[in-house]
Amino acid sequence: MKDSAVLLIDCPDRKGLVARVSSLLYERGANILHADQHQDHDLGLFFMRVEWALDGPAASSATPQAGPIPGQASGLEGFDLEGFKTAFAPLAAELGMRWQLSSSGRLPRVALFCSQYLHCMADLLHRWRTGELMCEIPLILSNHRDVEKLAGFYGIPFEYVEATADRRGEAEARQLELLSSCGVDLVVLARYMQVLSPAFVARYPAAIINVHHSFLPAFTGAKPYHAAHARGVKLIGATSHYVTDLLDDGPIIEQDVARISHRDQVEDLVARGRDLERIVLSRAVRWHLDRRILCYGNKTVVFD
Amino acid sequence: MKDSAVLLIDCPDRKGLVARVSSLLYERGANILHADQHQDHDLGLFFMRVEWALDGPAASSATPQAGPIPGQASGLEGFDLEGFKTAFAPLAAELGMRWQLSSSGRLPRVALFCSQYLHCMADLLHRWRTGELMCEIPLILSNHRDVEKLAGFYGIPFEYVEATADRRGEAEARQLELLSSCGVDLVVLARYMQVLSPAFVARYPAAIINVHHSFLPAFTGAKPYHAAHARGVKLIGATSHYVTDLLDDGPIIEQDVARISHRDQVEDLVARGRDLERIVLSRAVRWHLDRRILCYGNKTVVFD
Amino acid sequence: MKDSAVLLIDCPDRKGLVARVSSLLYERGANILHADQHQDHDLGLFFMRVEWALDGPAASSATPQAGPIPGQASGLEGFDLEGFKTAFAPLAAELGMRWQLSSSGRLPRVALFCSQYLHCMADLLHRWRTGELMCEIPLILSNHRDVEKLAGFYGIPFEYVEATADRRGEAEARQLELLSSCGVDLVVLARYMQVLSPAFVARYPAAIINVHHSFLPAFTGAKPYHAAHARGVKLIGATSHYVTDLLDDGPIIEQDVARISHRDQVEDLVARGRDLERIVLSRAVRWHLDRRILCYGNKTVVFD
């Protein structure tokens, strides 16, 4: 994994956006690793993700160039990220861009919440240990104690915060305090069974990822596997999404389904669903950490 | 395709059901080709499908038997279906069974309804021509004229019946007349865009198959692809189901999904959805014709 | 999970097999929970799986029966498994059946082998802990030390056995000794990267499950993800199978695939493949433990 920077942009669509951004990067000697754009023609919006190397020349520039390019920094000495930022800001302002610039030098800090079901948590922690999720995990938080040993095994601080519907305010105050003191950028609800208040959600816009155990928008709310069984569907699903004020209604990041049959009882759906939940939640977290996701309206652009 | 009989049973579950049915078939010399059962333990229901050969000995009886079995008809002379029926009726009555006995000797008669979109119709007709759907098709009916040439190509009588919401009664009277005069057993709504009245539906219980262009129960009603696009889902679906009084609410027979991305506009969803619709509708029709489906409550058992 | 017995049968196909087996179970008062059959018409073979309750009456017999049935044991006192065995043996002999009778009273004993990649191991152990895999795991064995801590976390004895191609005999002798002393019924190769000798395999016929990281029979042997990338396939796969003398050639139990694109490098294939490997291996192990699998020739019947 080489050092790289990622620029995420969204703005009103107009001619020349790609030309102007890519020309600026070119002038400053960026060795682009990946670039992707998207236009929403109906809404007149433009989205872009560019990733480029921060250190020496990459394989992609192995081909010798025809000659020196005016104003280009030498790739050998590393890319001047601060300089780029200074040069990019006025362009972004002119074109009405919202933008985020991040570099692999600083790992995002993630807090994992769960209740008593640990399959998503165990899955995320194993993926993190093996390097699949590029982040730090300074905090595991639960309203149950079941996860404590697992947290210990991975050497991650565990905090128990009692959470009941009638004392939610108190619980959330404590949770926010912990998130703040740990410098958390992203909250992952790995089957955390409590509803968060709008006030809590407002503190982490597009930065709380939840997994819902149905194919949204079908079967919102509690006990979706029971509802799916009662309806007699032939496929069950799971959905990862950003949390907003409305329950199970935020921008969808990923969904997947599995085939079931009349032989499957509710407990079979629950068991098969666990595999779906692991997959869709871990993908959402990885894509978020890799800065592949842009939210707009109630939707996501997920650059692949 | 050899000649065979299919027996479909559902009844309250109790001990010995398989033993008693299979013993009767054994005594009468049936050469069983496929057998499958299902129990719904919650509801205490039992379901069974048995298929056996009607003509001479099949490969599966190639193994010589130990000796003559009392009361067994000789496989060489064909199975005595009427005799079996007479013998089975009292057993079925004793055990509270609902049952259907059908044989490949009589092909089911199917009417196909459509409106202006012909992809499901074209698909069903091609499958029928190549022998994938074992039925007769005495009637294609539409509230548009687009399908007329296609019907002609396959040599199937076409009937145009105007259908608008405010003159539904008249239209349905004419439709029922046509269905009756054609001796239709099954009505397939191959993207027929009119809602049928409860009175119409009552005439063909569990014998009208519809395709809905969403993953039910998500996005019922009109314009489901628009709704899916607006919600920002990452998979779209299609559902085939038996028609009941409630719109898009009948027992689901088959569902399938396809992955989409932020790049897909509504028209892309419509195009990809056509493939799903063809698949789920044609499977439902084939399974119905092969007597693989039993309805109970608002669900289906689909024997594979 | 209620106490139950499972009978697995395979034999030459002939008339009356279902009738005779189900009648015997009926006479002895078995409360059947699931039953499934399969016939291979080409080979003239018959396969059957029956599962019945060992304790008191289940929901499925809640419906009161018409009267006492001669010779039927009372369900209230539990099923007489030994008595059934004694009664079934002569029938099985007469009909040329191979059969296995097992009961949930005795959990199968499983040894897990791995090398340095731990994703399948971590997945199996978590599933086992949460009750998804009904077995005992008396042994984790590896030719690397990476798994030792994980084994410790789950409280499972770990054994390190050095294994290199040139000293395979020695290693296998030690492995077989450990398997024997632990009373192991099933060996699971959870990404164990050493080839087992025919002598080793012969000791555990249809009782060693491996996961191969390709869609067999494509890309047998080493580095299948590299081969898949070089060939430019659009889907990658994983396969779980029983181990036989021929490498990557045993009866296939389960396969699954994932879509990839030109954007995916070998390391992306490896990462996506890990999810497939976990899924297909864990399913194979669960099905084996649930006695759902029968091998014949180089194939499997997997009852669902």
Place this chain on the structure above:
Amino acid sequence: MKDSAVLLIDCPDRKGLVARVSSLLYERGANILHADQHQDHDLGLFFMRVEWALDGPAASSATPQAGPIPGQASGLEGFDLEGFKTAFAPLAAELGMRWQLSSSGRLPRVALFCSQYLHCMADLLHRWRTGELMCEIPLILSNHRDVEKLAGFYGIPFEYVEATADRRGEAEARQLELLSSCGVDLVVLARYMQVLSPAFVARYPAAIINVHHSFLPAFTGAKPYHAAHARGVKLIGATSHYVTDLLDDGPIIEQDVARISHRDQVEDLVARGRDLERIVLSRAVRWHLDRRILCYGNKTVVFD
């Protein structure tokens, strides 16, 4: 479907490629509808697809621009495609680009070949009729007469050319003559069961698309469903690919799979496979017609 132009590029990777191409398009007033790039870092190659409007301003430029841009043609009068070509050629030469520029004004001309199985043919023709495949079809050619009526229904000239292994030369001479006189750009082998000679293939490089009824590279050659059944796989597949000199070895465009079980006989595999074949072949043809595919080595880039 609005008028648009598509530029496909591949060349050695180097810095500034996106900047230089997009700047040229910007200068000439192109209203870009879609743009996508790909880099193969291992091989040091760069791939790009850009699509822009040829007529008046599109929705994406609805946002008023800040002011006139020097050298920009007015979108209202249409894009000057010839002028762009003249301006782009020297840039392409300097950067070592291979490129193809096409516009929606000229529809590609496609010949469809088949033998006796017509499911892919019927599917392609229906999609073409409904506007899903943007092309002209001046020729249907077969070594059987089964397709003749279907060709007639769609009003497409049919040519029968006898083709046997021992008189292949003669047949191909006739086929090439027909292709040439019809001005064919793309040949689609819709289950055409004859092997084409290297000489034939050389006449249409990356312009002959075939469907093979297996998941390549598994089961190359004849009777792949028989081979899949014999091997006991749990999924079957189909593959569309460009034809090269080596049988079933050309660059893969699309693959898909379907789940099967021990219950499925060879004829079931054949039936299920037909759905896969239709899907993967029609997608390949559509993507080719939409200029989404670039071949390199034995692989494809398929822009989505």
